[in-house]
Amino acid sequence: MSQDKKDHTLIENDDAPIVQFIFYLYSFGYSDKKIALLLNESNVKSPSLESNWSDSTVRYILNNLWYAGDLVWFSRSSYENSKAKPIEERFLFPNHHKRLISPQLWATTQFLRSKKKNKDRMDSPFVLRDIVLCVKCERKLAVKNMTPAKAKKNYQYYYCKTCKRKINLEELHSYVFDDFTGRWGRELNNQTRTIKGIYSEWKKTIEAKSAENKSNVDKLRYKLSFVKPENEFYEDIKESFTLQIKSVEEERTKLLNVLEQIRVLSEYGEPLELISRFKEDIYKYNNEEKRSIFLIAIKEISIxxxxxxxxxxxxxxxxxxxxxxxIDKLNNKKDEVSI
Structure with missing residues (x-):
């Protein structure tokens, strides 16, 4: 769906805007089921043409690396079992063809998918949950709806389970929404100018850590070479070194994948569409849209x-x-070592 072949070259077909629209809706917090419902209500033909859109069809599209420009082989667990293998066990050919979905939009949808795996309800009125922290207890605030049936006023709170303090939903939302609107009104233009510098700093951080990991692997192998096979503990020592080497190499592979992500993001241009949605009146968005925007824009709210x-x-x-x-985890580790 979305691409055809012509002279051995992949070209977008009439379904391409539908796929792009699905990713766009998901990046705004809409669920697979709600997207399928919207497509059916709009009489958009499904890939099968014979049946309606379903949440599983939408989910398949959102997880399909083909739309990110990658070719995947051996993605099924077996011939009999169609369950997808973990991504690290598949044969991946990156940048195989022209991507249909921008790296910025792909990164956003995949992040939101990881949030929803934890059964995150995007349509909940508690749009700031999991990012609000109690300063004293250093714990994330839980949420509670204490509104009686048929009550004219809402009694909804973010509260700390440790110190039992709470803040009214409307009080917190009002402050955050206003601050968010003021901040992006002032700093949106500056954000687009500085993002290239941020990419550059990220690259330096990843490259330095990757080089450190490579050096550590070389040192471990060098030390292992001095252990003699006749040593009575040789097998145990060898296993210990082998596990350490494997762990460091796996971390380095993940870092190199992140470095590739940064390279693609920086070469694709500024994420204007993602950032521009911050300019709109936050009060006009529904809960799903607010939730997605705040998850993307805010790291933490301390009370x-x-x-x-x-x-x-x-x-x-x-x-x-x-x-x-x-990047934050790497920088935090660096700070811990320096202390």
């Missing part, structure tokens, strides 16, 4: 209950959550 619910918002540098999270 100091002792200081009369003092709120501090830590915004992300870019919309690319998983890459930024990897």
């Amino acid at each position: 100091d209950f002792i200081r009369k619910n003092f709120i501090e918002i830590n915004y992300r540098l870019t919309p690319f959550v998983e890459v930024e999270t990897t």
Whole structure:
């Protein structure tokens, strides 16, 4: 679906905008089921032509690396079992053909898919859950709806299970929504100018850590070469070194994959579409759309209950959550070592 062959070259067909629309809707927080419902209500023909859209069809499209420009072989567990193998066990040929979905949109949808694996309800009124932290207890706030049946007023709270303090949903949302609107109104143009510099710093961080990992593997192999086979503990020592080498090499492979992501993102241009949605009036979005935007834009919201619910918002540098999270972990490890 979405591409045909002409003179051995892949070209987009009439279904391409449908696939792009599915990714776009998902990046705004819509579920597989809701997207299928919208497509059916709009009389959009499904890939099979003989049946309606289903959530499984939408899910297949959103997980299909073909639309990211990659070719995957041996993706099924076996001939009898159609269950997909883990991505690391498949044969992947990256950049095999022209991608239909931009790397920015692909990264956003895959991040949201990882959130939904944990049964994240995007349509919940608690659009800031999991990113609000109690400063004193250093714990994420839970949510609670204490609104009685037929009540005219909502009694919905974010609360800390440890210190039992809470903040009203409307109070927190009002502050965050207003701060978010003011921030992006002031800094949107600056964001698009600085993002290339951020990519450059990310590359340096990943490259330095990757080089360190390679050096560590070389050192481990060098040390192992001095262990004599006649040593009574040779097999145990060899196994220990082998496991260490495997662990470091796996980490380095993941880092190189992230480095490739950064390269593709930087070469594809600025994520104008993702960032531009921050300019719109946040109050006009529905809960699913608000939830997706805040997950992309905000790293953490801290509440100091002792200081009369003092709120501090830590915004992300870019919309690319998983890459930024990897960089943060590496920087945190670096800080721990220096301490």
